[in-house]
Amino acid sequence: MSPRTRVTVMAILVLLLLAGSAVYVQAFYRQKPLQEVQTDKKIVALTFDISWGYETPPAVLKVLKDHQVQCTFFLSGPWVTQYPEIARQIKDDGHEIASHGYRHINLTNFSKSEIKAELMKAHQAITAVTGESPRLFRAPNGDYNNNVIKAVYECNYRAIRWGTDSLDWMNPGISIIVDRINKHIHPGDIILMHASDTSKQTAQALPTIIENIHSQGYEILTVSELLAEAAANP
Structure with missing residues (x-):
């Protein structure tokens, strides 16, 4: 091989490597946790994380049923196992079942495996109790890094975060939770709330939150419905 040919071959290999890297970077960028969808339509997803307790979840479910609203619930594996009747009620009420992982830990401290x-482990617990095979995952504390994101997608999940945090878990006062939302x-928003027993003001704030969302002309959807609507109407 002549020196000139060798240089040409090396140049082609470098270009192919760079092109492959660009494709990987673009693909990985698309796999970042979803905080909202890009849309002009007045649609939002109301979501709840549950990791412990049996008093707040039924109270939240009653409000949602009274207002005929379906939401997405991110459930932890141990909670589903401990309170299977409530988990099944969430499903039977027409809400979307999603995963909040197994232990409530910061996953960024762990290896991908x-x-x-x-x-x-959470997937198996949720499926065994509800019969649903969740495909949406929200990391405990919204704690993501590249390792977590890769693991989520290799498990055939979609990584979800949030656009608006109600901070209801801090119990700052009902009016503060309502005003924050x-x-x-905004259009395409994913709103984070909690239905664990430690969130003592969520159920009380929820009726006003739903009424305010509707009065502003928004439709409340599940996360999967939000994704589908945004995809159908870019």
Whole structure:
């Protein structure tokens, strides 16, 4: 091989490597946790994380049923196993079942294989109790890094975060929770709330939150419905 040919071959190999890297970067960028969808339509997803307790979840479900609203619930594996009747009620009420992992830990502290084990252990628990095979995952504390994201997608999940955080878990006061959502809500938003027993003001704030969302002309959807609507109407 002549020196000139060798240089040409090396140049082609470098270009192919760069092209492959660009495709990987673009693909990985698309796999970042979803916080909202890009849309001009007044649609939002109301979501709830549950990791412990049996008093707040039924109270939240009653409000949602009274207002004929379907939401997405991110459930932890141990909670589903401990309170199977409530988990099945969430499904039977027409809400979307999603995963909140197994242990309520910061997954960024673990290896990819350990993260995948957490996800699949939760998946098995949720499926066994509800009969649903969830495909949406929200990391405990919204704690993501590249390792977590790769593990999530290798387990055939979609990584979800949030656009608006109600901060209801801090129990700052009912009016503060309501006002925070009113202030930050926007088209395509994913709203984070909690239905664990430690969130003591969520059920009380929820009726006003739903009424305010509707009065502003928004439709409340599940996360999967939000994704489908945005895809159908870019």
